[in-house]
């Protein structure tokens with residue numbers, strides 16, 4: 001908050017502003033000076049003792065609107081959100097300036113009622129729409145960031161972060177973890193090039209992902225390793241599912257009559273075992289699958 005106030009009050013920031021920000025800020029500044037000077041010179045002063053309470057509250061209202069207006073000028077909102085918020089707060093501030101001044105002078109009826117209310121009401125309406133647009137803008141940024149944080153760039157399936165978050169947040173217990181690793185992936189890269197390696201990763205991820213439905217999660221954990229989360233403890237079901245994965249991998253053609261194979265390590269959560277421990281056991285099972293000749297599933301007992 002203090003940092004924002006300092007940023008807003010720094011006159012050098014005005015120099016760095018875009019032309020639209022400068023125009024809006026200048027309109028508010030010139031209007032405030034011109035309207036206040038004109039009113040104080042040409043409208044008769046209040047005969048009764050000034051209403052200090054009314055003046056103070058009106059002045060605070062005005063300062064809040066001006067502060068919000070300056071905040072909008074310093075923020076990086078989308079074009080529409082910025083235009084509506086700026087125009088709305090500008091009009092709102094213009095109406096409030098008349099409200100402050102009428103504690104000091106006797107304003108004609110057209111200023112104190114029509115002018116003031118018209119500006120304030122239209123300002124509120126425009127600001128509300130600007131706020132709506134701002135919220136939509138924030139939501140779209142949030143969605144975009146969420147995707148960037150949870151989707152793997154290359155394969156477009158969920159990434160390691162999403163996998164751990166999902167497995168930790170879902171309360172189904174016990175669950176089953178799969179660690180799926182492509183066999184001899186290094187030799188695919190070495191024999192056919194890195195691009196072919198990437199293509200295989202994408203194809204495998206796309207095909208496997210389509211088998212993980214509902215609350216089942218499939219993610220790329222890193223390199224040529226993928227994770228599976230199945231909210232079930234039915235090992236017959238798991239065995240059937242992992243065999244489908246093994247068969248599906250074998251349909252992926254690499255080159256020169258060579259087809260892909262994967263090895264899978266499986267672990268079922270025991271009692272209230274933590275996710276890291278289940279992952280570790282699935283990894284041990286994967287190691288056994290590799291040792292026993294690859295292209296197979298091993299279940300950690």
Ligand SMILES: Nc1nc2c(ncn2[C@@H]2O[C@H](COP(=O)(O)OP(=O)(O)OP(=O)(O)O)[C@@H](O)[C@H]2O)c(=O)[nH]1
Pocket residue numbers: 154181182183184185186187189193194195196197198201222223224290294
């Ligand atoms: N093309 C490509 N290769 C990757 C990517 N990430 C990791 N790799 C490669 O994956 C290979 C993994 O090799 P290893 O860990 O030796 O595993 P492997 O050759 O599959 O051997 P096993 O797992 O024992 O069957 C390394 O050569 C990495 O460079 C990627 O995003 N794209």
